Amino acid sequence: MLPELGEFALWISLPISIWGVVLAFLGGRWGRGDLVLSAERSVHAVLFLLAVASAGIIAAFLGDRFEYWYVSNYSSRNLETYFKVSGLWAGQRGSLVFWALNVAFFSSIAVWTNRARNRELMLWVSGTLLAVLAFFIVITLFITPPFERLPFTPQDGRGLNPQLQNYWMTIHPPTLYLGFTAFTVPFAFAIGALLSGRLDARWIQITRKWVLTSWFFLTLGIVFGMRWAYEELGWGGYWFWDPVENASLLPWIVATAFLHSVMIQESRGMLKVWNMVLVCLTFIMTIFATFLTRSGLIESVHSFALSLEIAYAFLGFMAVISIICLVLIVWRLPELRSERQFESFLSRESAFLLNNLVLLGAGFAVLWGTMFPLLTEGLTGSKVAVGPPFFNQVNIPIGLILLALMGIGPVIAWRRASARNLKKNFMIPIGVGLLTAGILAALGMRHVYALLTFAIGAFVLWVIVTEFWKGTRARARIEGEGAPTAFFHLIRRNRRRWGGYIVHVGVVVMFMGFAGAAFxxxxxxxxxxxxxxxxxxxxxxxxxxxxxxxxxxxxxxxxxxxxxxxxxxxxxxxxxxxxxxxxxxxxxxxxxxxxxxxxxxxxxxxxxxxxxxxxxxxxxxxxxxxxxxxxxxxxxxxIWYGGLVIAIGTLIGLWPGGPVQSQRPVAGVTKPAARRPGNEPEPQPAGVG
Amino acid sequence: MSGLLAGVGLALLVVAWILHPLVTGRSAPMHRDDDELTDVQHRKRIALLALRDVEYDHHAGKLDEADYLAMKRKISAEALSALDEEERALSPGSPESLDVEAEIRALRATLREGAVCQECGNPNAAGSRFCGACGAALARARASG
Known part of the structure; x- marks a missing residue:
């Protein structure tokens, strides 16, 4: 009964989501709270219906219901039970329902947590979320129906691709999907900000944790995928620059750029247009990733069968989103002007901007290499393969520049740094890097990129450890705490800053792991x-x-x-x-x-x-x-240790609650001078707290 | 048949729940909360954050004394202008505006005297020995910066 109910639920979810889109936008336009409430309830209803649909698919797998095309093509009677459960995302048809379920899950959380807050934005946010949901539901109903029946019932199914019969199958795709789909929420808030005209820092503050959540799952998903490839594909490597691997890397790269540039907007009121572009681009890249995987246009270990309908649907969706973003950003351009100018090229702001440009350069190189076979085929009729040598040649130098920036950023002052100070602050870390290179060369290491990775890695680690040490020392001195307590409080009071540094340590460790491949x-x-x-x-x-x-x-x-x-x-x-x-x-x-x-x-x-x-x-x-x-x-x-450190760092940044205020009464303390808005995160010191 | 019945039941429930606000007139809140920052408050916040960054960069040896003083003057002026605007935005005489006026006076004094907490960035009234927000010793913090 459950599969039938699931099919029914999937059908009802379409009119409900469209109803929600219409009511959300009408309610926002006319200022009608009842319409808005109905739209917001539609978000939760769609989540519920998609959950029933997903349960229906899983029940069809568990019940060996081979009359369904999807079950008969991705399962067999002797398949292990947990692979039957993961059948939900094993093939195109189920995985698009699973994708929509994830979008609905995050949408529902976003709508629920903001039911009494940020209302000017939420009017438009719910509508945007529901519009994205409606698109995916349309695809699942009309192009890739998971409940399509065969004219006969086969005795047994064709079974699951053996490469997917691995425990990572139950972990890697859902994690990656969570990462892709969570980014719908920041995108919806960006659209909400553009439509409502509330372009101050509010939407950025709300979406900060969402972006970090998405980035957390994307990173984990990518690392899990590497581990899976390493264990299962049996060629001794973990990354092959396969088109679908690249497709998952693209939104990660743009989201990483956004995570950095958003800090400039928060603390300086600059780069507002740029941040809007990055949010839209990241979301488009998540759609692009699924387009690449599902259209089957480019050959890959991951890809599903060639489907031109899917390709056109996703291309159309990307085109519509791009046009909407472009029109809205141009419309709001006067309100998106920077509040300040860059004061000096030698400043942390510049380092952040350079990080953004280099990241996007890497993104473009990956995109170019991935799309090149398709473009040449379109133009000349013959496919030209672009393999790992191209990607390595371009991305290793870019990766090393990014690695170096992780060490340069924290040492440069905000706004304006002087050459004299830079020299003073860089002398020792650069010395550490050179010393590392010297020792490794003396030990016989001759591989240039590997030497550079270890030297720059040592430089970055030195800088980060010094930052932690300086912060802990200052705190210990001011508060009279012991070093371990001071260190703990230091991280607790500005989780994003110190969590970010921990993520950087993880990245360095991971890069060193990559460099190991030279040997x-x-x-x-x-x-x-x-x-x-x-x-x-x-x-x-x-x-x-x-x-x-x-x-x-x-x-x-x-x-x-x-x-x-x-x-x-x-x-x-x-x-x-x-x-x-x-x-x-x-x-x-x-x-x-x-x-x-x-x-x-x-x-x-x-x-x-x-x-x-x-x-x-x-x-x-x-x-x-x-x-x-x-x-x-x-x-x-x-590489895996680095991934773990990155995950820990991200979780520290994500941990709920703002910086903790010391509650201890101190003699001679004056009344707090500044009024604190209730749910506003306290301005965080960039320094020792 | 039972599947169909369950489906119809499910659909009716969902539709009833969604239509409920339209029938009863129950409404979602439509306006911003009182505790959300206004644009001016946001600008004030940015200026104070910048002040904090400059303090820390100086403290950590990343900024020269001359640069530090020049930047501090400039950012303090930005903060003061945001404060002036905030003051103008409030109607005079209301208890809230009196409260804010007192706050602004204190902040102004703080920005001029430079008693911004090194630890948490809270601007404290001139002559404070400890930070009103986090309790850090201001005199020592300032001395070390």
Whole structure:
């Protein structure tokens, strides 16, 4: 019954969302609170209906309802239960409902939390949110219907793509979707600000946490995707500049630019037009990401089947949004003038602006490289592939400039810095960077980009640690606190600033992890049971892997050939390791499961490349020759540690509540001179608090 | 059949809930809250934030003494002009305006005397020894800046 109910709910959600759009805008125009309330209730109603629709899809998967086209193409009777649940986002049809559900979820939270606040903006915000929802619902109903029935009911489904039969499947797509869809809220507030004319800092303050939330999930989603690729795709890497990987990177890049430039608007009243453009562009990029993935226009490991209807629908949607944004921004241009001018090129404001320009440069390079095959195909008829060499060549230098800016920004004063002070403040951090480069070069490192990454990374870390130290010292001195308490209070009182620095530390660690790829080692060898293969890591460890044999197992939906290796490091046995070949039954497809053994600074990565002796498949010990690809990937674990640090830093920035005011009574204290508006976040000191 | 009935029931419930405000006349609030910042207050806030940044940058050795003093003068003038505007915006005589006038007088004195808290940025009346907002010792903070 639930799938039928879900289908019904999906159909009702369309008129409700359109009703809401009309009422929100009419209510705003006529000043009718009852219409606005009805529109706001529509947002919650759409969330409820989409939740019922999603539950219907999941129920169809769990109940093996193969009469539905979607279920029969993405599931089979022997599929594990949790993959049936994740069937909701396994294919185009379900994932668009899931996307709409996420948009509705965030929209509902935004409308609920602002039910008695920011009303001038909310009149337009609800309408915008519902319009976006209506678009996705139209697509799911008329182009990719998840509840479409086959003329017959097959005995079994075709099964889920084996690459998706991995636990990351239940984690990576939802996280990324949360990131993409959460950005609808800041976009809606930007449109609300433009329509209502409330272009002061209000909308920026409201959306700050939303942008950070979206950025948090996008970052996590991207890192989870890298981890998935590393574990599952079996080529020893984590990023291939695949079009869909790039598509997820684009909104992340623009959102990162926005997160930085928005601080200039908050504290200086500048860059208002720029920030509007960035919000609109980030939202358009989230739509672009889903367009790239779903149109199937560009070949990728992620892409769904080619669908021109989807392509045109998304292109049209992007065009409409772009035109609306452009018209509104031009209309409000006189009110978006900066309140101040840049006072000096040598200032933190300039560093922020440079960060924005470099980020957008990186974004453009990624976009160009991603779209180039499609453009050449359109113009010349033949597809020209743009591979990792192009992206690395362009983006590594850009990444290094961004890395350097993370160290330069905090040292430059706001408004105007003097050359003398810069020299004084930069001497030691630059010295630390040079010293790092010198030591690494002396140890034999010759890779220029890797040397630069470590040198600049050390420079940035020194600057950030110094900032923390200075802040803690000042606080400890003023408040008479011990260093640990002062450090804790320091972060607590200005979470965004210090959380941001922690994020930067995570980025540095991650970049160092990327640089490790310059020192990957690899050997490929065919072995009989009992034979060994050796490989030396960049850190000088000698790994010896002895092939013990293969065992054959029958899984729920597959056959597994599991090769057992015993591993020695520098002559000492450190444990066993397995790597597998699998053959899935539905759909019939081979897969590789890599073996990974991590230490703090390097990964031993083993792939069972081929089973050379087919007879060995039957557990015959004499016929088990197999070829193994063994790699040692230095510093890859640092990418995941970096991701963790970034997540912690972002959560600190996101933690609810403004800066905490000390409550202790102090003798001789005067009455607070400034009146504090109730729900207004207290102006935060950029300094020690 | 039961699916259809459940669907119709669901649809009726949702539609009733959405139409309820139109029938009963229940209304969503339409105007800004009293506690939202006005444009002038926002400009005042920006000026005070800038003052804080300059204080910290000077304190952390990122700004020269001469630059620091020049910038502090300039930003203080910006803050004062925002304060003047705020004062003009309020009708004289109301309890709120009296309250704000007192605040503005205190702020003016603070900006001229330079008793902005190093720790939290709260502008304190001239002669205060401790910050009224966070309790930090003002004299020591100023001495160290």
């Amino acid at each position: 990957d080692r690899e050997v490929r060898q065919s072995l009989e049971p009992g034979e060994s293969v050796s490989i030396q890591s960049a850190f000088g460890h000698e790994y010896t892997l002895t092939y013990e044999g293969i065992s054959t197992q029958r899984g729920q939906n597959m056959w597994q050939w599991i090769a057992l290796m015993s591993v020695e490091r520098d002559g000492r046995f450190i444990g066993p390791m397995t790597t597998e070949r699998r053959f899935y039954e539905a759909p019939p497809q081979p897969m590789t499961e890599v073996g990974i053994r991590s230490t703090f600074y390097e990964d031993l990565y083993v792939i069972l490349a081929t089973l050379d002796d087919r007879v060995g498949i039957g557990n015959e010990p004499d016929f088990q020759r197999a070829t193994f690809q063994v790699m040692v990937n230095p510093l890859v674990p640092w």
